Amino acid sequence: MRWNRTVTVIGAHAEGEVGRVVTGGVLNIPGNSTLEKLEYLQANDDLRKFVNQEPRGCAQMTTNLLLPASDASADAAFIPMQADGSHAMSGSNAMCVTTVLLETGIIPMKEPETEVVLDTAAGLVTAKASCRDGRVERVTLDFFPAYVELLDAKLEVAGIGTISVDVAFGGVFYVMPNVEQLGFQIGPDVAQDMVRLGNDIKKAAQEQFNVQHPEIEQFNSIEFLMFTGKEKPAAKVFRNATIMPPGRVDRSPCGTGSAARMAAMYAKGEISIGEALDMRSTINSSFLTSVVGETTVGGRKAILPQISGRAWIYGTMQLGSDPTDPYQLGYTLADTWGTGIDHEIPGLN
Template sequence: MQLSHTLNLVNVHAEGEVGNVIVGGALDVPGETMADKMDYINEVDDSIRRFCLNQPRGKPQMSVNLLQPSTRDDADAGFIILQCDRAHAMSASNCICVVTVLLETGMLPMTEPETVVRLDMPAGLVTAMAQCRDGRCERVALDMVPGFVEALDVKIQVPDVGTITIDVAFGGCYYALVDSGQLDIRICAENAEMLSRTGIQILEAVRQQCSVRHPKLPSLDEIVYLMFTDHVDGDAHALRNCTILPPGRIDRSPCGTGSVARLAALRARGQLEVGECFTMRSAIDSSFEAQFVHDTKVGDRAAVQTRVSGRGWLFGTQTIGVDPHDPFPLGYELGIGA
């Protein structure tokens, strides 16, 4: 076997969402901050993203997390989230994956019963509190970057669907929040194909009709994901989420950054009190806990400080590379249903 450009990864998922972590073989990405490094991947050289996420080494239904030395003195490690469309600024499920790998592989020392890990991310500093026992990272709670509302009750015209009302909110990246009841679709595994197909159609229309720009991070200027929202019958403090990611697939986890965006919208409507906690459930019924901690500000905007927690599990290791004679050194892309 002749392989060049090899990378070593740990396979891990958080509440069903795969977020593998590169632990060896990758070079530092140019940039003074983690946001600069993300922009470099998105604007200058995204070969490592394509190498990891394109077929045959990758697939749309996963993320790969690129560990980097922290660019700030108050963080223990940095990382950038790579997905099939681009590098992204923030993800709770990927934070949980990274913290679980850092501690369970010994890359960072584990202290029981709790280890604090501070993560340098493009969206800002994220503090993780990992519950640890018998050498395992059992649960990770994240003090998320502040979330805020960009706009409420925005009307969007969607071809072949009609008029949809959305909220636009930031939870680490920008979301279009859509009550699934408008489309008479419940969030469940059986409706995954319909949710992903309809969701990406709405997201495309939203991107054409809405513009955003983060007040402090100007490169965050796009509505990245759409999240369908629903309730859980019989439980006022349980909510159901289904985030749709390009090119048209659902997040298997309940989506932490989307949960923050949803809490920001609830607070803006006066429907959320300090200290309230919700169990967020996904289409596969996995769960995060999401708590509104206190009000804050992002620039001149009212914002919410939240804490999201969930679990991660390692399930393997792998080495990927490329044969020098492979005609597809950076892989290839096909439609998600191909």
């Protein structure tokens, strides 16, 4: 065996959503802040392709790049690299990163609770890990502020007509239609239908709505769509289905999406500070969430979300490439990756 590149990865998932963590093979990324490092990765995409595209990866996962913290008050930084590109923040992946940091001893574990401050491109996130017998049992994330951009906005979607959506920021911008108006319930049996419909609605929202974070110039686009449902509203049980590019459903209840949804629910008076909510995913996994306070972002009213979930390590692997391998950065095919991306296959492009 001879490799011209080696990356060590810890496999983990948070409530079903795969979030692998790079722990070796990448020393650092150029940039004075995690946001600048994110911009570098977005402009220099080889690492993401190498770890995420076939044969070393797949569309149904994220690979988190673990980095030294740029902010002196943080313990570590991470950047989620996903099928469509590198992003600012992910709640489920923050749970995976925290679990990997503590259970592998990169950061010393203290029982019964270890606090880890994560430096992300969207801001600092405090992770409180409940620990027992050498493992992380639950990770509770204190998020940066989430806020509403649009409430009950009218959106024209070809083939559907006019629907009502909320647009909010929870780490990235989400457009959120409720499924009751669309005539279906979130579940694994309608996953493909949700992907097709969700992509159409997101495309319409991107064309019709302009968004701009008041403090971070680079955050100016709707990145994800999340369908919202009411499972047992009297018991504060709700259901989320985030549609992830290039065309799949988030297996977890979605951390940043839950933050965005709570911002919209709070603005509508549907929830109050300190009220416990149970956000469920398409596969019925759960995040426990609440609004722990109010704040402002650039003069806008905002909430402070708290999101709690579980993550598990399932493997350790080394990813490499032989210098004779024609697929140095991998490849994608439309049968799995959909038709919405450029398919780069050596010899065909």
